[in-house]
Amino acid sequence: MRRVLEPEIMDDESQAVAYARADFSSSNQAFVDGLIEDYGSRLRNVLDIGCGPADVPIRLARAIPSVRITAADASDAMAQLARKAVDDAGLQQRMRIVKARIPGLRLEDERYDAVISKDLLHHLPDPAVFWQEIKTLAKDETVVYVMDLFRPPTKEAANKIVESVAPDESPMLKRDFYNSLLAAFTLDEIREQLDDAGLRLTAAKVSERHVLAKGLVKNAR
Template identity: 50%
Template structure:
């Protein structure tokens, strides 16, 4: 993908902390993308994470309403999840969902800037993040925090949008994938596509912080993934 032919990036709000934004995101139908994320993560984890160890710790950076940790906790009853987000509004929705699913013993919330979590160094068996990267004005501190939390055998799986070549493609993707959602969700999706990074930009970010061993690939008409396997 030639960056010279790609429209410039338009950064958006880093933290989705407006109550209306948080509610729109928490109530949106994310069944398909979140199920796909969980399925791919479990595929990657199959040969690495200790499936029956009660000490397997998965850190989710930018957990939002914690839908993905909840889905994973249902499927993997021996794992523990630490769900991190900088939005207090979003974590209120997450707490309600965790209590509703009776998972408070295995999904713990942590209010913190995801670029400076203050969690223990090399404390994660796995680090996941879904559609967070494009929110960041500067992605390097995020990658540096992953590098700090990562141990020798830690599974890293980050999935995000990538920036289309022009606004015409952006509007087509919004019509295809968000037309049935709330107006706020459609607007956020549009802005997120404009704010996303290209695969080549992500590769450059990883090289800059010493995470060049992570693989970057396009996996859908709007998503890329970064993983350690």
């Protein structure tokens, strides 16, 4: 099945609210658990790109009381939801939400020990933009930890995933989820993107719908 693009930025307010209300706790927690298991001792100053409503970075901040996190999203609606979630969690001292878009994130020139991202890659028309941004942001031995959906072989298979993962979610959320599966890359495509970018990360399927690319980026600049 060929890739079908979906809108890049989730800037419609009702769409953002539907996403924030949906229960992605199991994949979000699996992402955070895996990150800590693989690289926990390196995580001091972390950047999350395409943070959405910030469920992932909040879980990370709760799990590691010393970690500081900058979380960026290009959507005003998402950034507002993320700020509210951070305030509600009482994590304002250690978490900063910025409304910012890649390419060209203009953040203070901080050193990030880790650049993480979950379920953003498939939104981008040109995935090379994402991997180049990672190379720009990473310094010596930066942890890169990126999870994204992979594209199922058929529309029927995509429908099946939506119905098994999100059977009780709103029609809007189900539509967006289905469109995301059609917009996602295959594992082979992601490996090719990494090769093209010269990034030596491993990439593998870690569930019925997710691929994980991870590793340490050395001397990226």
